[in-house]
Amino acid sequence: VLRLIIDRLLQMFVVLLCVTALGFGLVNLLQGDVVFALLGENYTPEAAATLSAELGLDDPIWLRYLHWLADAVQGDLGTSLVTKESVAGAIWGALPPTVELLIGAQVVGLALALVATALAVRYRWADRFVTFVGLVSNSIPSFVLALLLIIVFATTLRVLPSIGWADPARAGWGENLQAMIMPSVALGFSIFPEYMRVFRSEIQEQLEQEEYVTLARMKGLSPRRVLTRHVVLNSVGGLLTLIALTTGFLIGGVVIVEEVFSIPGMGSLVFDAISNRDSTMLEGALVLIAAGVVVANLVGELVHMQVDPRLRPTARAAR
Amino acid sequence: MSTRKLIRRGRRAVGAVCIGLSLALAAAACGAGGEADQGSAPPADQTIVVGGYNYKTLDSGAASGYIGRSVQIGYDIFATLFDPPATPGGDPVPDLATGFSYSADLTTLTVDLRAGVTFHDGTPFDAEAVAFNVLRYRDNPSPASQYVQVVKDVEAVTPTQVKFTFKQPNANFISIMTFGYGAFIGSPTAIKADPAAYGLKPVGAGPFQVSSHKPGEELVLTKFDKFWDAANVTLTEIRYITTSPDAQVAYQHVVSGSVDSVQVSGSSTPPNTLTEADKNDDIAFIAGPDNSYTFLPINTYSAPFDNIDARRAVNYCTDRESIAENVQGGWANPAYVVAGPDTDYYPDGGVEGAKKIFPYPYDQAKGKALVQQLGGLSFSLINIGGQYQVVAQALAQQWTECGMQVEVKTVDGPALAEAYANGSYQMAYAPNGGLRDPSFNRTFQVPNTPQGKFGFAREHPEIPALIQAANGTSDKAELTRIWSDFFSQVNDLAVSIPVISAPNYYFQNKCLDGVNLGLFGSTFRTARLTC
Numbered sequence: 001v002l003r004l005i006i007d008r009l010l011q012m013f014v015v016l017l018c019v020t021a022l023g024f025g026l027v028n029l030l031q032g033d034v035v036f037a038l039l040g041e042n043y044t045p046e047a048a049a050t051l052s053a054e055l056g057l058d059d060p061i062w063l064r065y066l067h068w069l070a071d072a073v074q075g076d077l078g079t080s081l082v083t084k085e086s087v088a089g090a091i092w093g094a095l096p097p098t099v100e101l102l103i104g105a106q107v108v109g110l111a112l113a114l115v116a117t118a119l120a121v122r123y124r125w126a127d128r129f130v131t132f133v134g135l136v137s138n139s140i141p142s143f144v145l146a147l148l149l150i151i152v153f154a155t156t157l158r159v160l161p162s163i164g165w166a167d168p169a170r171a172g173w174g175e176n177l178q179a180m181i182m183p184s185v186a187l188g189f190s191i192f193p194e195y196m197r198v199f200r201s202e203i204q205e206q207l208e209q210e211e212y213v214t215l216a217r218m219k220g221l222s223p224r225r226v227l228t229r230h231v232v233l234n235s236v237g238g239l240l241t242l243i244a245l246t247t248g249f250l251i252g253g254v255v256i257v258e259e260v261f262s263i264p265g266m267g268s269l270v271f272d273a274i275s276n277r278d279s280t281m282l283e284g285a286l287v288l289i290a291a292g293v294v295v296a297n298l299v300g301e302l303v304h305m306q307v308d309p310r311l312r313p314t315a316r317a318a319r
Numbered sequence: 320m321s322t323r324k325l326i327r328r329g330r331r332a333v334g335a336v337c338i339g340l341s342l343a344l345a346a347a348a349c350g351a352g353g354e355a356d357q358g359s360a361p362p363a364d365q366t367i368v369v370g371g372y373n374y375k376t377l378d379s380g381a382a383s384g385y386i387g388r389s390v391q392i393g394y395d396i397f398a399t400l401f402d403p404p405a406t407p408g409g410d411p412v413p414d415l416a417t418g419f420s421y422s423a424d425l426t427t428l429t430v431d432l433r434a435g436v437t438f439h440d441g442t443p444f445d446a447e448a449v450a451f452n453v454l455r456y457r458d459n460p461s462p463a464s465q466y467v468q469v470v471k472d473v474e475a476v477t478p479t480q481v482k483f484t485f486k487q488p489n490a491n492f493i494s495i496m497t498f499g500y501g502a503f504i505g506s507p508t509a510i511k512a513d514p515a516a517y518g519l520k521p522v523g524a525g526p527f528q529v530s531s532h533k534p535g536e537e538l539v540l541t542k543f544d545k546f547w548d549a550a551n552v553t554l555t556e557i558r559y560i561t562t563s564p565d566a567q568v569a570y571q572h573v574v575s576g577s578v579d580s581v582q583v584s585g586s587s588t589p590p591n592t593l594t595e596a597d598k599n600d601d602i603a604f605i606a607g608p609d610n611s612y613t614f615l616p617i618n619t620y621s622a623p624f625d626n627i628d629a630r631r632a633v634n635y636c637t638d639r640e641s642i643a644e645n646v647q648g649g650w651a652n653p654a655y656v657v658a659g660p661d662t663d664y665y666p667d668g669g670v671e672g673a674k675k676i677f678p679y680p681y682d683q684a685k686g687k688a689l690v691q692q693l694g695g696l697s698f699s700l701i702n703i704g705g706q707y708q709v710v711a712q713a714l715a716q717q718w719t720e721c722g723m724q725v726e727v728k729t730v731d732g733p734a735l736a737e738a739y740a741n742g743s744y745q746m747a748y749a750p751n752g753g754l755r756d757p758s759f760n761r762t763f764q765v766p767n768t769p770q771g772k773f774g775f776a777r778e779h780p781e782i783p784a785l786i787q788a789a790n791g792t793s794d795k796a797e798l799t800r801i802w803s804d805f806f807s808q809v810n811d812l813a814v815s816i817p818v819i820s821a822p823n824y825y826f827q828n829k830c831l832d833g834v835n836l837g838l839f840g841s842t843f844r845t846a847r848l849t850c
Contacts, residue, residue, distance in 0.1 A: 032733025036740065038375075038383035040732065043740045047460045051383055082375050082384060083534045084515040093533060147568065154575035162575040163368075163560065262370075262562045262572070264536035272373055272535055277733055 001305070001312075005298065012294040019290040020072075020283050024065045027279045033057070034081050034277040055081050068283055077284040082276045087284035090269060095288070097165050098254055098265035101187060104180050105250055106243060108188025113195030113239075120200055134193030142253050146186040146260040153182060164261025183261045187253050191246050198242050202235035210234070237308040244300025248293040361849050365555045367831060369841070370562035370569050370581035373535050376518035379463040379500045380456050380510075384518070387753070390499040391840035395540060395557065397503040397523030398844075400430060400449075400496045403837060407663055407755065408795060411497050415444065415504070415524060415547070425488035425791060430496070432479045436547050438506035439528040446475030451507040453483070456500075466501035469790070490793040491758055498754055499839055526552045526844045535561055553833075553847035564705075566592045570826050573602050579828040579848075582840045585821025586613045586750055587706045590648025596826050603827040607836040608661035611752040612654045612820040613710070615700075618745055619778060619814055628689050629696055630813035633746075634679035635686035636721035637714065643819050646713045650824070654817035656806040661822070663755050664802035678810055686721040697724040698745040701738060704729040711748045714818070748818070753839060757802055758789050778814045 034055065035048045052058055059067070071078055077087040116133070119126035154162035164183040168176040207213055207227075216226045255267035266285060273282035305311045375384035377392060401411035401419075411419075418431045436444040450473040456463040457470050469492065472484040483492060495501050509522035520529045526549065527540035538559040542552055562569055562578065566588040572578040585593070585606070596604040615633070623629045639653030655673035658665055666673040674680070690696045702711045708729050715725035730738065738744040782805065789801045809815055825841060827834065830850040835842045 030734070031730065032735070032737040034733075035383075036736035037733035040386070040736050041739075042383075042462050043736050044460075045740075047382065048740075050460065054382075083519070085519070085534060090535070093536065147571065150568070150571045150575065154577065155571050158575065162572045162577040163562075259563045260565075260568055262560055264533070264561065268535055268561070275731060275733075276375075 001302065004301070008294065008298045008301075012291060012298075015294055016287055016290050019286050020069070021065060023282055023286045024068070024279055025061065027274060027277055027282050028061050028064075030274075030277060032277065034279065037276045037278075038082060064279075068280065072283070072287065077287070078280040080278055080281045082278045082281070087281050090281065091266070091284050091288055094264060094266050094269045094285075096265075097263045098251075098258070098267065100176075100180055101164075101183055101254060101257065101263060101265060102247065102250055104184025105187035105191065105253075106246075108184045109191040109195050109246075110239075110243075112188065112192035113199055116192065116196045117200045117203070120196070121203075130196065134196060137189050137193050140189075142186055142190055142256045143260060145189060146182070146257055149182045149186055150260070162261070164258075165263040165265075183257050183263060186260070187250060187257045190253055191250065194246070195239060195242060198238050199235060202238045203231060206231045206234050233307055237304045237311070240304045240307065241300050244297045247296040251289055251293070361847065365553050365848050366558065367554060367556070367579040367828070367843070367846070367848065368558045368560060368577065369843075370572055370578045371538070371559040372564070373561050374532075374538060374559075375534060377521045377529070377532075377538075378505070378510075378514070378518040379503055380452070380459065380461045380505075381514070381518050382460050385462045387839065391842055392538070392540075392559070393499065393503045393521075393523075394525070394835075394839075394842040395527045395844055396521055396525045396529060397505065398525035398546075399498075399502040400432070400504070401493065403497055403755070411493055416496075419493055421490065421493075421793075425490050425793075426485050428483045428485070428489075428492055429476070430481050430483070432481065433547055434479050436524050437545055438509070438524045439522045439543055440506050440509055442506050442508045443478070444504065444524040445478040446481040447478070448507050449473070449481045449504055450475050451510075452504045453501070455510070463500040463503075466495045487787065488791045491756075491790040494756055494758070498756065527554075527557060530556075537561070552844055554843055557843055570596055573826040573828065574599065576828070579831050580834065580841055581826045582607075582823050583826070584611065584750065585609075585650050585824055586611065586647070586710075586819055588650070588824065589706055589709075590646075590650050593650045593824055594648060596824070601829070603825070603829045603831070605825040605827060605836060607823040607825065607840075608755060609652060609659040609820055609822040610662050610755055611750055611822070612657060612659055613707075613748060613750050613818045614654070614657060615816040615818060616739070616744075616747045616749055617814065617816065618742055620742055621745070623693070623696055623698055624745060626693065627812060628693055629698075630816065631679060632686045632689035632693065632696060632721065632723070633718060634813050634816055635682045635689065636718050636723070637816070637818065638681045638717055639818060640681070641717070642710060642713055646710055647819060647821065651819040651821035654820040655810075657751070657809055657815050657817050658757055658806065659752060659820035659822070661755065662752070662757055664757060664799050666803060666806060673806075676807065678807075679813065683721055690722040695722070695724070699726040699728055700746045700748060701728045701730050701735060701744055702748040703732060703735055707748055710818070714748065752820075755837075757805075758786065778812045779808060781808065 035051050035057065036043060038051060039047055056064065068078065077091070079086055080090060116130040120130050150162045153160040160182050161179050164179050166175040166179040212230060213226060216230055251267070254265065255271050257263070258265045258267040259271065266289065270282065270285045270289070272278070273285060372386070372388050374386070374389050374392070377389050377396065379385050379390070379393065398415050400414060400416035402414045403412070404410055405412060413433075415436060416430050416432050420429050421427070432444070432446060432449065438444055438448075453467055453470055453473050457467045469485050469487060469489050470483055471486045474482045474484070476482050485492065503523065505517065506522040509517050519532045519534065522528070524546070526543055526546045528543045530539040530541040532538045540557040540559075542555050543549065546552060560578070562572060562581065566583045569578070569581040569583060570592055573581055596602065617624045617630060619625055619630070639655070643649065643651045643653045652660060652670050653674070655670070655677040656666060660669045666676055668675065700711050700715060702708055708727065711727045715727050718725050735747065739747070785801055785805045785808070789798055789805070792798060823836070823840060825834070825836060830848050831846060832849050833845040833847050835845055
């Protein structure tokens with residue numbers, strides 16, 4: 001397990017290097033650099049020259065990247081080219097809303113998947129219905145769903161606020177959780193069909209094909225015991241891996257959901273950084289997001305191993 | 320059998336989840352119910368939430384990062400020496416100053432400041448502070464700089480009297496001290512201490528002070544109890560939060576009660592959202608003055624628009640009324656001059672009057688003939704997307720009917736700025752204007768376009784002199800004549816082609832009263848919650 005962790009951390013280092021180099025390159029190759037973003041209509045060659053020198057943009061891109069990398073390795077993510085605030089500070093401020101949103105979305109996605117799986121197993125019509133809902137979920141853009149939720153629950157019923165973030169330090173946790181319900185649903189709705197499909201097929205596969213199920217039944221274990229103690233546990237493994245994998249996918253959706261619900265999170269931070277060509281802010285955010293995705297995958301893998309002993313390195317070696 | 324048990328468990332799981340969701344929604348409903356209640360008595364808590372943008376700096380003297388939308392917030396943070404006249408053509412209303420007088424030759428202006436005024440940091444607001452700020456604006460590149468270049472010197476005569484000396488006669492400077500950018504006087508102590516920090520938390524002498532500012536998240540202003548007119552300031556807190564630029568989302572925030580006020584531009588908002596807001600009796604839907612316009616910045620320094628016939632063809636083939644009525648749903652007006660109908664010195668007779676003097680009335684036949692004469696006309700039209708893209712496509716359709724070939728492209732803000740600066744664009748569709756006094760719209764071009772850089776110098780060498788002439792007189796009849804001449808001459812060579820004009824529209828909480836909409840946008844010094 002330790003070796004696996006070391007392997008993954010080494011991989012993470014390579015991933016971070018690639019992601020940051022790519023991000024730095026792309027944001028600097030876009031038409032209109034940070035100088036144009038900052039000066040806008042007040043652009044003059046003289047003002048541009050002064051600002052470029054002030055921001056240290058006169059060096060070639062690769063050299064600027066290496067400078068940034070050297071500082072980042074020492075834990076200094078620099079300051080925003082646009083607002084002059086500390087990148088680490090801005091990320092620290094943007095992280096809680098996004099983490100909360102991701103957790104909320106996963107909870108919603110899992111809850112919907114569990115309910116849908118239970119219904120699908122019980123009723124034939126429900127099987128078709130949840131499959132249909134899954135298709136709808138895959139087809140409806142997050143932006144539209146978010147707006148629909150606002151219109152129904154915030155505007156018409158007035159049971160939830162349309163702003164998706166209330167700082168718990170200011171508004172309290174009750175208001176905070178209340179504000180996070182719709183964004184979590186908007187984001188979680190996009191992942192539940194995948195969870196449902198995997199969970200349902202895993203359960204069916206285990207029940208129908210695995211020898212240990214037959215053995216357990218032959219030993220006289222009750223169907224409930226077979227299901228809860230063995231089948232569900234073995235089926236959950238695939239779901240855990242999927243949760244880890246989905247984290248990366250969800251971060252893409254976070255940008256849209258955060259914008260609609262005015263959540264000042266990582267998605268907004270990245271979007272603004274790209275819009276403003278703020279390469280230092282983008283790099284800081286990418287480091288965190290890439291590391292987060294790799295760590296999430298690692299944790300998923302470790303938990304899966306814990307749940308399913310067959311996946312442990314020792315078991316693999318024995319085979 | 321096992322499936323039955325599984326089903327039973329499934330039912331329990333479904334039940335548990337349903338109960339959980341119901342409880343969450345019920346709790347949410349209980350928590351949020353108060354939002355919808357609107358009692359009759361004014362609430363003790365005079366706090367409002369305003370949907371806004373991501374402000375990078377609030378210092379108009381910063382070299383970069385200041386956006387036009389920050390100006391309206393500046394009025395609440397800094398106040399100004401004078402407030403705009405109550406009626407068009409009237410005298411400025413004293414605010415941080417109490418009076419002014421020009422010398423007979425209009426080369427000096429003496430302003431009397433209000434005594435006993437302090438900045439939010441407790442330092443005195445005096446003549447030295449005014450001089451420091453104006454000279455800072457003048458001597459350092461910033462968005463405010465262009466407005467105070469006329470200042471030769473500023474002298475603090477006494478702590479409450481400041482004297483401006485101009486390079487040329489200038490009757491317009493009192494307006495500059497009234498409207499935005501160069502009008503904001505900040506605490507010299509705070510500016511000198513840390514200019515970057517001052518940009519995020521500026522220290523003024525206005526009715527509200529910056530309590531906190533997290534760029535990209537929120538800006539909180541709280542009432543400044545030592546403001547000279549604090550007795551007439553009712554709101555205790557204004558919380559600006561960054562909301563989606565999408566107008567429909569902004570509208571829904573206001574309808575839901577999460578946000579009290581949002582401003583959208585009439586020229587960049589889908590008309591269905593405005594129509595929906597207009598029909599909704601649960602919110603206030605207000606139009607500001609129609610001072611803004613959209614136009615076609617054209618690169619006359621390269622083909623095909625270095626030929627005036629190409630620009631004339633575009634003009635003849637542009638059906639502005641159709642754009643205003645069919646594309647903008649009637650929420651905009653056709654623009655026949657580079658101004659909105661509520662702008663001072665707008666041609667007599669309003670929009671119809673402007674149409675009558677427009678040299679290129681919609682005439683497809685004339686446009687087609689010019690295109691044929693040119694041997695065809697092919698160009699690209701760039702814009703920043705959203706509703707600008709919708710209008711750009713409609714324009715392209717109109718022009719295609721005249722035989723032109725138009726490629727419509729969306730770019731983002733920095734890319735548009737670069738295209739302007741390096742001249743790689745042929746035509747763009749963009750907004751301009753926003754203030755009642757046309758002299759504030761400086762070049763009537765995007766400043767960093769070829770025309771903007773040279774102030775129409777090549778095509779219109781007479782324009783800078785006209786603007787200077789307008790600055791050099793306070794005679795209303797003379798100003799009307801000068802601006803009429805200006806509008807006609809700009810139209811003549813079709814360097815700047817106006818398309819539509821539209822006001823800003825405001826979606827507001829019905830209980831929010833007294834908001835000032837006459838400046839760059841909504842300001843809240845006189846606002847109050849009535850229920």
